[in-house]
Amino acid sequence: MPLTRRNFLKVSGLIVGSAYFKKKSSTVLSARDFDDLRIEYGEETTSICPFCSVGCGLICHIQEGELINIEGDPDHPINEGTLCSKGSSLINLVKIYDQEGEGRPNPNRVTKVFYREPYGERWQVKDWDWALEKIAEKIKNTRDRTFEETDEEGTTVNRTTSIAHLGSAMVNNEENYIFHKLVRALGLVNIDHCARL
Numbered sequence: 001m002p003l004t005r006r007n008f009l010k011v012s013g014l015i016v017g018s019a020y021f022k023k024k025s026s027t028v029l030s031a032r033d034f035d036d037l038r039i040e041y042g043e044e045t046t047s048i049c050p051f052c053s054v055g056c057g058l059i060c061h062i063q064e065g066e067l068i069n070i071e072g073d074p075d076h077p078i079n080e081g082t083l084c085s086k087g088s089s090l091i092n093l094v095k096i097y098d099q100e101g102e103g104r105p106n107p108n109r110v111t112k113v114f115y116r117e118p119y120g121e122r123w124q125v126k127d128w129d130w131a132l133e134k135i136a137e138k139i140k141n142t143r144d145r146t147f148e149e150t151d152e153e154g155t156t157v158n159r160t161t162s163i164a165h166l167g168s169a170m171v172n173n174e175e176n177y178i179f180h181k182l183v184r185a186l187g188l189v190n191i192d193h194c195a196r197l
């Protein structure tokens, strides 16, 4: 058989395929093998890795409301499908695996609002509506108390320097744009982001 490109690919595919099935047939299947297959039936959604300012793109697979897999997004221009070791372990934020490959919810994941009042010694569990109201109240009170229309030379500044906004690597460009609009409208001038966006 002449060695054409097509024949080369056919033969290579057969060798790789037979090596894979040989390995599989001599290996005890674990729960992870079934997770690999399950992603075929999972709903896909995209997201951004929250760990650092590189902002790698992710594909998340969800089945019946449960996150079953996270992997690099090959269509994302930053990482083109790759993830570093931190990004590759993202699923462990919500799910951990034992040595047999059985997954269970990560018991260390924080899913509630914890609040410690000033000078308090204990954390109290609050709901999200309470937390949003509290944040809004604090922003409004601080802004009202510290807003400056002009500086000491009489120049119009319309600012408060008593509130700062720090962005997150989990936030994409469009979300950063909206955050900027919001905090600029409030008169904030201390605005930063770990990637300096």
Ligand code: SF4
Residues within 6 Å of the ligand: 049, 050, 051, 052, 053, 054, 055, 056, 079, 082, 083, 084, 085, 086, 087, 088
């Ligand atoms: S996968 Fe790694 S490099 Fe990419 S954003 Fe996450 S932590 Fe940063």
